[in-house]
Amino acid sequence: MTEDRSGPPNDAALVREVASGSEAALASLYDRYADAVYAAASRLTSDRHVAEEVVQETFLALWNRAELYNPAAGSLAAWLHAIARNRTVDRLRAAGRRPNLVPLSSATGEDEHDTAALERLVASGQVLGGSDLGPGPEGALESTELRTTLQSALGEMSDTERTVIVLAYREELSQSEIAARLGWPLGTVKTRTRRALFRLREVLASEYGERAGAVAPEPVGRGSVE
Amino acid sequence: MDHAEARELLELAAVEPHGFERLMAGDTSEAAALAGHLAGCESCADEMAGLRRAAGVIREVVRTTPPADLRERTLAFVREVGRDRSTLPAAVSMGGPAAGAVAAETDRSHLEAVPGAISTSAGASRLASGGSRRGIGSRAWLGAIAATLIVSVAATGFIVKSQSDDQARRQTAIVDQLARVTSWYIGIEAQPDAQRIALATPGGGGASGTVEFSPTNAQLVIVATGLVEPPAGKELGCWIEVDGSRRSIGRMFFGGGLAYWAGPVQQLAGLRQGTRFGVSSPAGETVLEGQL
Numbered sequence: 001m002t003e004d005r006s007g008p009p010n011d012a013a014l015v016r017e018v019a020s021g022s023e024a025a026l027a028s029l030y031d032r033y034a035d036a037v038y039a040a041a042s043r044l045t046s047d048r049h050v051a052e053e054v055v056q057e058t059f060l061a062l063w064n065r066a067e068l069y070n071p072a073a074g075s076l077a078a079w080l081h082a083i084a085r086n087r088t089v090d091r092l093r094a095a096g097r098r099p100n101l102v103p104l105s106s107a108t109g110e111d112e113h114d115t116a117a118l119e120r121l122v123a124s125g126q127v128l129g130g131s132d133l134g135p136g137p138e139g140a141l142e143s144t145e146l147r148t149t150l151q152s153a154l155g156e157m158s159d160t161e162r163t164v165i166v167l168a169y170r171e172e173l174s175q176s177e178i179a180a181r182l183g184w185p186l187g188t189v190k191t192r193t194r195r196a197l198f199r200l201r202e203v204l205a206s207e208y209g210e211r212a213g214a215v216a217p218e219p220v221g222r223g224s225v226e
Numbered sequence: 227m228d229h230a231e232a233r234e235l236l237e238l239a240a241v242e243p244h245g246f247e248r249l250m251a252g253d254t255s256e257a258a259a260l261a262g263h264l265a266g267c268e269s270c271a272d273e274m275a276g277l278r279r280a281a282g283v284i285r286e287v288v289r290t291t292p293p294a295d296l297r298e299r300t301l302a303f304v305r306e307v308g309r310d311r312s313t314l315p316a317a318v319s320m321g322g323p324a325a326g327a328v329a330a331e332t333d334r335s336h337l338e339a340v341p342g343a344i345s346t347s348a349g350a351s352r353l354a355s356g357g358s359r360r361g362i363g364s365r366a367w368l369g370a371i372a373a374t375l376i377v378s379v380a381a382t383g384f385i386v387k388s389q390s391d392d393q394a395r396r397q398t399a400i401v402d403q404l405a406r407v408t409s410w411y412i413g414i415e416a417q418p419d420a421q422r423i424a425l426a427t428p429g430g431g432g433a434s435g436t437v438e439f440s441p442t443n444a445q446l447v448i449v450a451t452g453l454v455e456p457p458a459g460k461e462l463g464c465w466i467e468v469d470g471s472r473r474s475i476g477r478m479f480f481g482g483g484l485a486y487w488a489g490p491v492q493q494l495a496g497l498r499q500g501t502r503f504g505v506s507s508p509a510g511e512t513v514l515e516g517q518l
Contacts, residue, residue, distance in 0.1 A: 021311030026304065030297060039290035048289075052296055056303045063308040067406040072416065150287040168241040169288035175242060194237045201280045 011076040012069075019066035026063055033080050034059075035147075040084040045092060048170065054087045061087075146208065153203040161196035164189060227259040232270045235260050240281040246274075400481030410488040411447045414440045423503055425450060425514040435485070435514050437503045441495035446475065447488040450505060450514055455480040460508035466491075467502040478505060 009017075009028070017025035034055055041054035061083050062069075069079060154162055167173045167181065175193065179186040235256065239245035249257050264271045414420050417440035425435035425448075435450030448464050456462060461477040464487050478485040485505070497518055504515035 019311075023301065023305070027297075027301060030300060034292050034297065034300070035290075038292035038296075042290040052292065052299075055292060055296060056300045059300050060304050060308055063304045063311075067409045070409070070412070146283070147287055147291075150284060151291055154288070154291075165241075165284070166288060169285040172243045175238065190238060193241050194234070197237060197240060197281075197284075200284050201276075204280055204283065 012071040015062075015066050015069045015071075015076065018063060026059065029062065029076070030059055033077060035151075036077060037080055037084045040081050041088045044085065044088045050088065050091050054084050054091065057087050058084045149203060149207050150200065153200055157196060157199065160192050161199070164193045165196045165200070168193060227263045229267070229270060232260055232263045232267070233273060236270070236274050236277050240277045246278055403479060404482055404484070404486070407447060407449065407486050407488045410445055411438055411449075413443060414438050414445050414447060417442045421518070423516045423518055425503065425505065425516040427452075428512055428515055433514055435505065435516075437516065439491065439494050441497075444490050444492055444494055445488075446491045446494065448475075448478070448486060448503070448505070450478070450485045451483065453478070453480075453485040453505070453513060455485070456508050462505050462507060462513065464505045465503070467504070468497065 009025075011029070011032075014025045014029050018029065037058050038051055038055050041051035042048070045051060058080055062080065069076065154165065157165070163182070164178055167178045168175075173181065175189050176186060178184075178193075179189045182189070235249065239249045242248070249260060251257060264274065415438070419442050420438065420440045423437040425437060427433045431452070433450060433452030435448060435453075437446065437448050439446035453462060462485065463477055464475045465472050466475055467473070475491060476487045476489065478487055480486075499518055501518040502515060503517070504512050506512050
């Protein structure tokens with residue numbers, strides 16, 4: 001088997017090593033594709049536990065069926081994405097939920113604003129059709145570079161600041177719930193959350209300016225405590 | 227309400243679930259005060275717009291980034307329930323010990339039926355009647371494997387949940403092996419220097435087979451029909467003989483009415499005319515042979 005020795009192994013080489021029983025190769029492929037696999041599952045379900053299990057099952061499928069991967073038929077990324085999508089749909093169906101594609105207008109209740117309807121439907125795990133995102137910040141999310149920048153910024157944060165941001169945005173806890181979970185005073189939670197948000201907005205502003213919605217942030221106001 | 231108070235409310239709204247929507251609902255004195263401030267303060271209104279955009283971006287990245295500990299949990303999960311690949315040998319060299327690359331696996335996973343994605347070919351019926359003395363054409367034995375796969379899938383059923391279901395697990399293991407043999411074959415066929423050798427029974431007989439290999443990717447597949455699976459503890463061995471010197475490739479595996487071996491074999495480049503391939507019984511008797 002040939003391998004490009006001038007750089008990191010390509011996907012096909014790593015998959016061959018997985019087929020030979022290399023856990024290190026599997027770990028390398030995890031490092032390359034876990035984000036994309038998790039993101040694929042997260043876009044079909046708001047249940048993060050399901051998304052995590054889909055990641056595990058996808059890499060298990062890669063381990064068990066590495067010999068079936070044919071690089072001539074398509075990229076490994078596409079293969080893994082298809083497995084993740086199918087696993088997520090299977091789990092949702094098994095739980096009695098279907099990732100439906102519905103027009104917002106038909107899903108909006110009487111006297112319900114579109115925004116509220118949208119939030120309700122997304123929270124229920126339904127997949128909604130939509131128009132192209134256009135050049136706005138949501139479209140910028142497709143940029144791996146932006147994603148990597150934010151992930152790096154999160155990684156470089158202090159544990160306390162990263163924790164409050166993750167609890168707020170991943171687990172969707174309120175500030176009061178975070179304070180109760182961590183046993184911190186509410187004021188401390190608010191201060192640390194505002195500081196973490198400020199840092200992330202600084203990163204966005206310095207890298208992407210207004211395209212990512214990062215009008216240069218104002219510093220955290222009075223009463224900051226640590 | 228001054229700028230600092232307004233900014234604090236907006237920043238906290240940016241991190242609360244549905245924070246902006248509740249703040250803009252305007253049904254609290256705080257919300258009303260903010261609305262009044264924003265109506266007369268362009269910079270704070272801009273700040274709110276920027277916060278909404280940034281929060282949306284950050285929320286999406288955080289929400290779709292896997293937790294750091296998922297890496298170890300995933301690798302541990304695969305280690306625990308993934309197929310046992312420790313029985314698979316390294317590449318077989320001409321001077322090395324015999325090893326079967328498509329080994330009978332220790333199944334430790336919850337199993338799913340392999341989807342019958344391979345279509346059959348008309349050659350399958352010809353094989354059922356004993357095969358051709360001139361060896362199995364590539365489409366024919368590929369079709370035979372496909373037919374065996376489909377029958378095996380139907381017999382196995384769908385998801386096997388209990389590891390005590392030995393028959394279903396063996397069936398599924400065979401299906402997986404045959405799928406891998408097909409995958410190896412397709413990989414070899416894709417090479418420009420792929421070569422095929424027909425195997426026949428010395429002196430005539432019902433068994434026949436094919437060797438397919440490529441020096442470029444150093445891979446080799448042997449498939450045969452009509453061979454009798456030896457009793458437990460015994461094995462049929464496949465080999466290559468160059469200039470009178472015989473080297474073992476591996477032991478033949480059985481499943482779905484076929485005998486097979488597939489895997490990497492080094493030193494396939496430069497084989498001369500007259501190089502022989504074959505399969506021998508546990509007693510060393512040649513049961514199939516052919517030459518380049």
